[in-house]
Amino acid sequence: MTSILSLSSVLLALKLCSGEWCYEGQLSCESECTGPSEWKKSFLQCGGQNQSPINIITRKVKHDPELTSFIFDGHEDIFNMSVENHGQSAHFTLPESVRLRGGGLSATYKAVQFHLHWGKDDGQGSEHSVDGERYPMEVSSEQNKNLDKIIEALGKVKHEGNSSEIEDFRLADIIPQANTLSYYRYSGSLTTPGCDQSVVWTVFQQTLPISKTQLTSMYKQVLFATEKPMTGIFRPVQDLNGRVVYTSVKSHCLCVLPNLIALFLCLFCVFGQQRCFH
Template sequence: MAEHWVEQLPPAHCSLLWCYDSQYSCDDRCRDPRHWKIQFPNCGGLRQSPINIVTRNVHVNTALPPLVFIGHDDKINITAENLGHSVHFALPQSVRLSGGALPGNYRALQFHLHWGVDGRPGSEHTIDGERFPMELHIVHIKEPYGSLAEAEHDMAGIALLSFLFEESTDDHPNLNSLIAAMGHIQNNGSAAPVHNFRLRDILPPSKDLHSYYRYVGSMTTPGCEQAVAWTVFHKTLPISNRQLVAVAQQCRFWTGQPMTNIFRPTQPLDGRVVYRSRARAVVPNLITLCLGVLSLSGTLDDAGFV
């Protein structure tokens, strides 16, 4: 069995300035989601995430092709980090993404989860008003940017993949190593390795990755940078109630409180369009076909890659 280690990391730079609803009390100085925009003006912008996806209002775009995943089948060593407000799993540069009408090639930075408490719903995105038990985000930045800070200045500089979970009778077997790692990083600033991890093991089969929603949005934590091409997959991931409860029991916020209900409330759509790939009943027309091939000089809201 591989030996575990725990490393102390510097505290998150802005952790003392914002918090989730579950942390907030009248005695705290941190700003809850309703007040993030006071310290971070982008959080009050018109392209904020997450959103509620209303399926009857989604626009079919037949020009949205499958995404191309690179390095997702490789066994890699990753690092779990408690950032005080969430847990990130840092990914190597060998994990990459292209296709899907995205305007370039992207490399992965990290993935993280959003969850509730005691097995209750905790996803950020909702579908027709339904909040799911948990949500996985995989964060990528466009090449050749070297950091998230650089990519944030490009309206499509960040590609974020979202997978929603549904509760199942059986465990998702490949989540247990992540939950175990979280148990080693209970406190803000700590880190621990996950050995021989393969990203593909926690994702749906390749055949289920062709169907997704696409819209333009933002990061869901401050500073809420509006530079994200969101891909929300139709196919859900399984997780047992036992695992849901375990996830929410592992870590603590920078305040020392249990790290629970770490999701931002849904934000107004503000005129944006949500697209859908590979609908069950597709009626091609000139408008939807053109949407996917507009050049980057067009507005991102009207482009197939948003």
């Protein structure tokens, strides 16, 4: 059996609120942090009408002919990439050369960093879901060797504040070619406090495979700031509240494989004049 890793790369360097909020997997009788269901009490936007992630219902999505293919710049480049444990997740910093354009967006976006979302064992791990399917696994017998460098790097950043570097990394080894990617598009928010709602989400329909052994290696190597194993690092799905989800694929071509149970995610966001790639 092979898991599907939900990869979420953020285009904005975010400062996470320390010690005040946490994921459901961090809650315990001893914890004093605020779980996802209570975020809105401390961070008002987390209770807004345009929150993310969401469950995408494929029979209700609308085709938008303006959602053209993406063009990735710098994804074939070989570079050194740093990784740091931020206490709630591990962030991978990308070089200035990595850009993205097309995809119905009006500008070129710079990729700043990406981070990963996972569950535990056979439990759910992706943030978004498609037709209610939200699990970390699909039927396969092969490991994703291209993720070995990332898994090895996570083993070097076990504790909050730890950092390391991956040498000779190429983003194209883990991200499919731009012109092969079909996707959904909707307006939403960041999935961590303060849940800013100035986000344009692109959810790719293709999956990123990872074996169960590889997934287990990830979450057993990395710890939360509380020193608990870093598992269940995802926000539950939020109400759509009348928002429309669009797709780059014409309706007669749109299909979702029955074993599609997690997503490779890409978030694009704009804050004022600052353009960012997630």
